[in-house]
Amino acid sequence: MSRDRVFLSPPHMSGQEQKYIDEVFKSNYIAPLGAYVNKFEEFIKEYTDIPYALATSSATAALHLALRILGVKRDDFVLASSFTFIGSVAPILYQDAKPVFIDSDESWNLSPALLKKAIKELPKKPKALILTHLYGQMAKIDEIASICKENGIYLIEDAAESLGASYNGKQSGTFGDIGVFSFNGNKILTTSGGGIFVSEREEWVKKAEFLATQAREDELFYQHQEIGYNYRMSNVLAAIGVAQMEVLQQRVDKKREIFAWYKEFLDHIDEISFMPEIKNSIGNRWLTTLLFSKTNPFKIIKILEQNNIESRPLWKPMHLQPIFQNNISFTEEMSEELFSHGICLPSGSAMTKDVVERICNLILENLE
Numbered sequence: 001m002s003r004d005r006v007f008l009s010p011p012h013m014s015g016q017e018q019k020y021i022d023e024v025f026k027s028n029y030i031a032p033l034g035a036y037v038n039k040f041e042e043f044i045k046e047y048t049d050i051p052y053a054l055a056t057s058s059a060t061a062a063l064h065l066a067l068r069i070l071g072v073k074r075d076d077f078v079l080a081s082s083f084t085f086i087g088s089v090a091p092i093l094y095q096d097a098k099p100v101f102i103d104s105d106e107s108w109n110l111s112p113a114l115l116k117k118a119i120k121e122l123p124k125k126p127k128a129l130i131l132t133h134l135y136g137q138m139a140k141i142d143e144i145a146s147i148c149k150e151n152g153i154y155l156i157e158d159a160a161e162s163l164g165a166s167y168n169g170k171q172s173g174t175f176g177d178i179g180v181f182s183f184n185g186n187k188i189l190t191t192s193g194g195g196i197f198v199s200e201r202e203e204w205v206k207k208a209e210f211l212a213t214q215a216r217e218d219e220l221f222y223q224h225q226e227i228g229y230n231y232r233m234s235n236v237l238a239a240i241g242v243a244q245m246e247v248l249q250q251r252v253d254k255k256r257e258i259f260a261w262y263k264e265f266l267d268h269i270d271e272i273s274f275m276p277e278i279k280n281s282i283g284n285r286w287l288t289t290l291l292f293s294k295t296n297p298f299k300i301i302k303i304l305e306q307n308n309i310e311s312r313p314l315w316k317p318m319h320l321q322p323i324f325q326n327n328i329s330f331t332e333e334m335s336e337e338l339f340s341h342g343i344c345l346p347s348g349s350a351m352t353k354d355v356v357e358r359i360c361n362l363i364l365e366n367l368e
């Protein structure tokens with residue numbers, strides 16, 4: 001790969017990672033668990049102001065634990081944002097439950113109106129909602145949380161993309177019954193792969209820990225009454241996570257600055273509109289995303305690729321995925337529109353303004 005390739009959202013090290021990894025090797029705590037796993041969880045608890053956290057092998061694993069803990073079983077309905085990544089909803093299938101997809105509204109995130117409609121019209125009460133805060137921008141969380149509460153539906157926040165985003169000063173991932181964050185390679189922070197499960201309920205986090213470590217009963221020997229998983233994060237990766245957490249606020253500020261640069265270069269174009277930020281919220285602008293009203297985004301993606309620049313289409317909605325063709329969905333074709341007109345632009349937190357300008361010039365030269 002050429003050295004000057006511009007990636008969508010590559011890992012950005014703080015500089016402390018190697019030092020902490022060396023400490024892990026010196027202590028020989030290479031195995032899962034160890035001091036850095038605890039430190040990493042402490043960091044998350046402090047930053048998000050949540051009392052309990054568990055580091056996991058991925059956010060997908062953390063979501064699976066959430067569904068298990070909330071008692072989601074075969075044929076239960078689980079509501080979910082349609083406009084999201086497959087990792088958000090695959091765990092519903094791991095439980096043999098039935099995803100019901102809810103479309104977006106003008107916020108690009110889940111529509112509270114369609115959520116209400118789904119609850120009213122479904123033949124039985126859904127057990128839970130998995131709500132994604134898309135591209136690091138807050139969904140209408142207060143409205144959605146109160147709909148879930150009024151209807152006795154558990155709220156799981158998929159904050160995989162939104163670490164550091166907040167609504168009225170409260171962090172994403174902390175409004176629902178359970179929240180999850182991702183630390184995979186392209187997220188605002190990375191441990192190369194990893195996740196975090198957070199909750200205010202101590203017993204749920206304890207249960208998540210039990211299930212994530214093969215459901216081993218508290219005996220001297222290996223005793224099992226139920227089946228669990230091998231879902232914990234290793235101490236080596238947690239060491240990377242601690243070094244990354246130390247610069248979270250800087251990363252959020254930089255992602256927001258990159259977004260502001262794109263706006264500066266492109267906002268004057270009538271056919272371009274950026275993903276909104278709802279009132280009283282601060283998104284982390286994990287990826288800068290925008291819509292073209294005339295130009296084909298797939299053409300722009302190709303042109304950028306010819307210039308060694310990585311960009312991507314927006315997520316293809318779940319209700320359009322072949323695997324979910326028989327699932328129920330409540331849509332108004334919003335996410336379909338977004339998918340066919342939108343683009344994710346390079347947003348790596350080490351980017352410089354001249355690179356953003358180069359990308360914007362390529363876009364401006366190729367508008368239809």
Ligand SMILES: Cc1ncc(COP(=O)(O)O)c(C=O)c1O
Nearest residue numbers: 058059060085087088160182184
């Ligand atoms: C919205 C969303 N949900 C879930 C996931 C899954 O996270 P992980 O890769 O840590 O399993 C991701 C990203 O990978 C994501 O973007």
